[in-house]
Amino acid sequence: xxxxxxxxxxxxxxxxxxxxxxxxxxxxxxxxxxxxxxxxxxxxxxxxxxxxxxxxxxxxxxxxxxxxxxxxxxxxxxxxxxxxxxxxxxxxxxxxxxxxxxxxxxxxxxxxxxxxxxxxxxxxxxxxxxxxxxxxxxxxxxxxxxxxxxxxxxxxxxxxxxxxx
Amino acid sequence: xxxxxxxxxxxxxxxxxxxxxxxxxxxxxxxxxxxxxxxxxxxxxxxxxxxxxxxxxxxxxxxxxxxxxxxxxxxxxxxxxxxxxxxxxxxxxxxxxxxxxxxxxxxxxxxxxxxxxxxxxxxxxxxxxxxxxxxxxxxxxxxxxxxxxxxxxxxxxxxxxxxxx
DNA sequence: GACTCATTCTTGAAAGTTGAACTACATAGG
DNA sequence: CCTATGTAGTTCAACTTTCAAGAATGAGTC
Numbered sequence: 001x002x003x004x005x006x007x008x009x010x011x012x013x014x015x016x017x018x019x020x021x022x023x024x025x026x027x028x029x030x031x032x033x034x035x036x037x038x039x040x041x042x043x044x045x046x047x048x049x050x051x052x053x054x055x056x057x058x059x060x061x062x063x064x065x066x067x068x069x070x071x072x073x074x075x076x077x078x079x080x081x082x083x084x085x086x087x088x089x090x091x092x093x094x095x096x097x098x099x100x101x102x103x104x105x106x107x108x109x110x111x112x113x114x115x116x117x118x119x120x121x122x123x124x125x126x127x128x129x130x131x132x133x134x135x136x137x138x139x140x141x142x143x144x145x146x147x148x149x150x151x152x153x154x155x156x157x158x159x160x161x162x163x164x165x
Numbered sequence: 166x167x168x169x170x171x172x173x174x175x176x177x178x179x180x181x182x183x184x185x186x187x188x189x190x191x192x193x194x195x196x197x198x199x200x201x202x203x204x205x206x207x208x209x210x211x212x213x214x215x216x217x218x219x220x221x222x223x224x225x226x227x228x229x230x231x232x233x234x235x236x237x238x239x240x241x242x243x244x245x246x247x248x249x250x251x252x253x254x255x256x257x258x259x260x261x262x263x264x265x266x267x268x269x270x271x272x273x274x275x276x277x278x279x280x281x282x283x284x285x286x287x288x289x290x291x292x293x294x295x296x297x298x299x300x301x302x303x304x305x306x307x308x309x310x311x312x313x314x315x316x317x318x319x320x321x322x323x324x325x326x327x328x329x330x
Numbered sequence: 331g332a333c334t335c336a337t338t339c340t341t342g343a344a345a346g347t348t349g350a351a352c353t354a355c356a357t358a359g360g
Numbered sequence: 361c362c363t364a365t366g367t368a369g370t371t372c373a374a375c376t377t378t379c380a381a382g383a384a385t386g387a388g389t390c
Contacts, residue, residue, distance in 0.1 A: 013303065029190075126173065344380105
């Protein structure tokens with residue numbers, strides 16, 4: 001079972017790429033967080049929740065569904081929605097078909113906040129990313145990110161591999 | 166001054182790439198956080214601090230320097246070092262040449278933790294990233310990340326553009 | 331139906347993060 | 361010197377995230 005062999009360290013090139021990755025991704029995340037905190041009064045992840053809701057049918061989603069698509073825990077979502085509800089941007093609604101369930105619904109006020117901030121946010125993403133990459137690089141980035149996600153996606157296969165959890 | 170024109174929205178392809186980016190990067194960050202929290206008892210960023218210290222001369226760095234190279238605020242670093250100090254992995258030392266200054270120094274215990282966890286961490290990074298990408302893709306990723314960082318780097322030029330802050 | 335087990339969502343406390351205020355020391359100009 | 365201003369690091373309060381329960385409902389089995 002145990003692997004006694006020397007671990008395969010990263011090559012020089014891999015180390016450089018890894019550092020560049022960490023550097024760039026944290027800078028971008030910080031940049032977007034600050035931009036949205038300043039302009040919209042919420043962090044990037046909260047903004048993402050509103051976006052998801054805005055694109056859902058009837059502007060609402062079940063809590064679990066929203067958590068899954070935003071890749072956060074249900075607990076974290078509960079707190080986040082509570083905060084957004086205080087802001088008046090989201091409202092909770094009971095699910096008639098499952099009494100345990102709750103919908104989070106985007107309010108008109110929430111929609112308005114989104115309208116006001118979408119241009120600035122898109123501009124920030126453009127300026128940081130798409131306006132700086134060549135068309136080829138955009139394609140490459142897409143391909144690379146898809147490969148990464150495949151390897152990390154919580155797949156159904158994991159259900160058969162409980163020891164990996 | 167104000168730009169009254171319609172904002173340039175993202176194309177379909179750009180949207181897909183952006184989503185893939187957010188998806189993949191959050192999955193990877195979560196994955197590494199969990200791996201290190203489980204194996205080493207600290208989040209990824211804290212581990213990164215120990216790594217930086219381990220590579221510095223005399224295994225120590227000034228607080229500001231460490232904060233800068235880890236891309237976090239000095240405030241956050243103060244808290245983080247306080248926690249790592251409690252664990253016995255880092256020790257604070259006064260700076261003789263500047264009485265305001267503090268060094269954070271990696272202790273032997275901290276170095277040992279690093280030794281124990283480096284193989285597992287490298288394996289996780291490999292498995293998630295480098296073992297899944299072609300050599301070309303690794304190069305492409307490096308180039309893309311460097312371009313991103315350039316655009317976000319807090320450059321000296323910003324000092325002349327206070328209105329951008 | 332009653333029992334068991336899974337699922338949905340919430341809660342509360344601990345831990346972590348942020349931004350601003352604050353202390354202490356350093357540096358430059360008169 | 362002395363004053364003004366800048367820098368290093370910490371601290372506080374507000375906020376966010378995590379982790380471990382916990383309450384309520386659903387679903388399968390006998």
